[in-house]
Amino acid sequence: MEHQQENQSNLNSTAHKVWFITGTSRGFGRVWTTAALERGDKVAATARNLSSIADLQEKYKENILTLELDVTNHDQVEKAVKRAHEHFGKLDIVLNNAGYSLVGTVEEATIDQVKAMYDTNIFGAVAVIQAALPILRKQGYGHILGTSSNLGHVVLPVIGYYASSKWAFEAIHESLAEEVKPFGIKVTIIEPGAYATEFGSQESLKFADGLDIYTDFKATFFEGLQHMERGNPDATPDAIFKIVDMENPPLRLSLGSHNLAWVRKAYAERMASWEEWESVSNAAQG
Numbered sequence: 529m530e531h532q533q534e535n536q537s538n539l540n541s542t543a544h545k546v547w548f549i550t551g552t553s554r555g556f557g558r559v560w561t562t563a564a565l566e567r568g569d570k571v572a573a574t575a576r577n578l579s580s581i582a583d584l585q586e587k588y589k590e591n592i593l594t595l596e597l598d599v600t601n602h603d604q605v606e607k608a609v610k611r612a613h614e615h616f617g618k619l620d621i622v623l624n625n626a627g628y629s630l631v632g633t634v635e636e637a638t639i640d641q642v643k644a645m646y647d648t649n650i651f652g653a654v655a656v657i658q659a660a661l662p663i664l665r666k667q668g669y670g671h672i673l674g675t676s677s678n679l680g681h682v683v684l685p686v687i688g689y690y691a692s693s694k695w696a697f698e699a700i701h702e703s704l705a706e707e708v709k710p711f712g713i714k715v716t717i718i719e720p721g722a723y724a725t726e727f728g729s730q731e732s733l734k735f736a737d738g739l740d741i742y743t744d745f746k747a748t749f750f751e752g753l754q755h756m757e758r759g760n761p762d763a764t765p766d767a768i769f770k771i772v773d774m775e776n777p778p779l780r781l782s783l784g785s786h787n788l789a790w791v792r793k794a795y796a797e798r799m800a801s802w803e804e805w806e807s808v809s810n811a812a813q814g
Contacts, residue, residue, distance in 0.1 A: 545772065547571045547614045548609060550599055550656060551626030553580035554673060556720065556761060560623065563765035565591055566811030572612030572619075574626075597624045597684055599652025609659040618705055622660045623673040624653040629690040632736025633746070650692040650700070655656045657704065664713050671772055674701050678721045678787040682794045686749050705779055716777050718768070723760040759784045778813050 543813070547564050552573040557737040561573050561581075565588045574597035575581045585594045593615045595608045613619050627649045630641055648808060664670030679687070680694035698717055705715035764783055771777045782788060802809070 539597050545620040546570045546612075546618050547623060548574075548612045548619050548622045548656075548660065549623040549625055550574050550597060550652070551675075552584075555625075556764065557623075557625040557667065557724075559761045560625070560765055560768055561592075564771075566771065569725075570616055572608070573617065574608055600647045602651075602655040605652070605655040606659045609656065609663070613663050618667060619660060619670060620662055620669045620701075621673060622656065622664070622673070625675040626652060627675065629687055630733060630734050630736065631687055632689070632738070633686055633742050634688055636739055636742065637736040640775055641734065645689060645692055645734070646696075651697050653697065654700065655813075660708065661713070662706065664708075665711045669712045669714065670778070672701075672704065672708075672788055673716050673718055673768075673772070676719050677715045678716070678719050678782065678784070678790065680719055683750075690732055694804060709785045715779065716771055717778060717780045719787065720759075720764070721780045721782070721787045721790075722756050722758045723761045723764075723784070757786065 530752040533563050545564070547561075547569060548724040549557055549561050549564075549571060552561045559690070561571050561584065562589075564571050566592075570591045570593075570594045572595060573581055573584060576596065578594055580597050581594050584592055593612060595611060597608045599605055607620075609622075628645065630637055630645045633639070646665045657672060660670070660686055660793070664672075674697060676697050677691075677694045679691040683691045701715055701717045706716065706798075767783060769779065771781055773782075782791075
């Protein structure tokens, strides 16, 4: 009982949390790392290139541990998670944030390009989770966060492979949430909409070679994206902190004011289609 009370105290404390965050060099990873440090938390911040987060080390000193990490290198993942735990003595929050988008139609992208994206977006995240779980189970508490997207529920053309990785990401985390609940471990999927981050930079996008037959279609698509309203990423940390400081956080957190309308429409259309064909579906039961 005393051990359980101690674990609960660690879980509910809103101060001095220890984070392990992947992909901290830019975008949400950078924003959330900086915000956590500013509120007095400690962060094991990882990036493929340490020079990209050297300024954070210089500013936050003993409150940050910077680690070189390519999440596709699973041995490196295991060592980084272990090093973070040894350095800080605990891990309260494990945030899988590393990822990128593959831009191209289903026909244009090569199998190798799709596999490479999944190596980062899915298998890299799974490697981090699997490395962290033995530590979190032994602690008896912890919170796994994963940066998904509103594209984990809806789909756009040209970035369908990226959306597919987020659909897989969502399924894995939803299953994980049920599996680790008995160990006192919580799971939350973060689903940002469109934000003015560096996600549109060359480092966060990879392009498939184009086929002429899709040139006009993609031009229209990209033109539409230019007019999409984007949120301010600096407005997001308070929502993240509210989630990690809760005793019973939700499985999903949507970020942005436009997501739900889009998701409601998509699910309403799906329900309408399923219901329209319900008699045919039922007849196939046998």
